[in-house]
Amino acid sequence: MALKVIGAGLGRNATFSTKFALEHIGFGPCYHMAEVFASARRNVPLWLDVVNGKPDWDAVFDGYESTTDYPACSYWRELADYYPEAKVVLTTRDPDSWFESVSDTIFSEAMQGHLVGTPTGDMMQGAIFDFFDGGDIRNRAFMTDWYAKRNQQVIDTLPAERLLVFHPKDGWEPLCRFLGVEVPPEPFPRVNSRDELQHANSEEEGMAKTPEEAEAFGRRYIDELRAKAFRS
Template identity: 30%
Template structure:
C-alpha cells in the first residue's frame, strides 16, 4: 500500500483514481470494496478492524480510493505506515451535497437498476452494504438507494462532511498528507508522490455524476444485470409452461 485517498465520495475520487492509474498504481475503488472485499468490509463495519486484517486485505494493492476504505484511512494508514494520504474537498459543503444528491437521483431513476437491486442476489447484498455504510458514515440507519438517500437529511450530512474533513486535517501526520485541489493539476500531486509529470492531460472523471450514465459497464452492475436476465428468463419459462399446461387442460 502506497497511497490512501481519504476523500469522501463526490470529492474527486474518480479523478484521483484515474490519476493514480496513469501514474502506475494499482487502485482498489468502491467497486472492489463492494464485491471482492465485501465480506471483509461487512465484518469491519460491524465489529471494527485490526492492523493485521487491513494488511491482509490490501497487501497486493498500491492505492485505495472511495468508500468504505477512504473513511477508514486511519486504520489503513496504521497498517501501512509508509503510505501517503491524499485529501480532496469540494469548494463548500452545499456544492458537495448537491453533487451527491444529483448522482443518487441519476442512479435511483433507473428502473432496471432498481429491479436489479430488489430481485438479484448481488443487488440485495449491495443494498445491505449501502445501508451499513450509511449508518456508519452518516448516522442514518436506513440510508441506501431505496430509502433516505432519495431525500437525505441535509443538515446531518453537511455536519458529517465538515466533521470528517476537519478530523483528517487535524489528526493526520502533515508529512504524510497532501491536501490536494484538483484544479492545481499534475504538479503538486506528482511532487508529493515523487513521480514525473505525465504528458497526458489531467483527467476529470464523473463530472456532474456522469458515471451513472455508464454504470452498466462497472463489474458489479454487469453481474447484477446478468443475474436479472437469468431470473427473468426463468420466470418466462415457468409462465410459458403454465400457460401450455393450462391450454392443454
C-alpha cells in the same frame, strides 16, 4: 503488497480522476468502489467482515498500491494506522456542491433503494451510511456541516508531512511533489461527471442487483472511464 497511498476523500470528490492519476504515475492498481463491484463475489464478503469488526486489510487490498473513494475512505484512520508508511490524499470540494452531487447520484433512491436487504446493501449501509450517526442524509445543513467537520478531522489528525489536501484542478504538480515522482506530460485526468454516473445508472436501472450484474457493470464502467480519462 502494502498500500502506498490512502485516499481519504469521500465519494464524489474526484475519486475516479484521482484513481486514474495515481495509476498513471506508478501507484496502481488503485482501489475504488467500482473495483468492489467489478469483483463483487470476492469483495463484498470482505467488506462485510470489515463492517462487522473483522477487517483483513491485506486481503481487501491484495494486489493494490493505493485507494480512493468509498468504502475505503470511511476507514482512513484505520488504514493510516495499519499502513504507517502510506501517504494520505484528501480530495475535497465545496460542501454544498458535494451534497448536491451525492444526493443526485450515489445516495439517491434510484441507486440505493433496491439494494436494501442485499449483501451489497448491507455493506454500503455499514461502510457508508452508518458513519452519519443517524443523521438525515437528505438534510443539506446536516450533511454539509458533517462533511466539513469530517474533513477537518482528517486534517487535524494526520501530520502535515503525511497528508495532501488536494483538488484535481490543482493539476499534477502538488500530487507528484507530495509523492516524489516526476510530473507526466499528459493532462490531469478528468472523468466521472454527475451526468456520466447518472447515465450509467439509468442504463442499469439502478445499481446492479446480482453479483454477476455488479461485476459486469463495474468492469465496463472502469474501462469506459479509463478510455476517457486523458482526453484533452
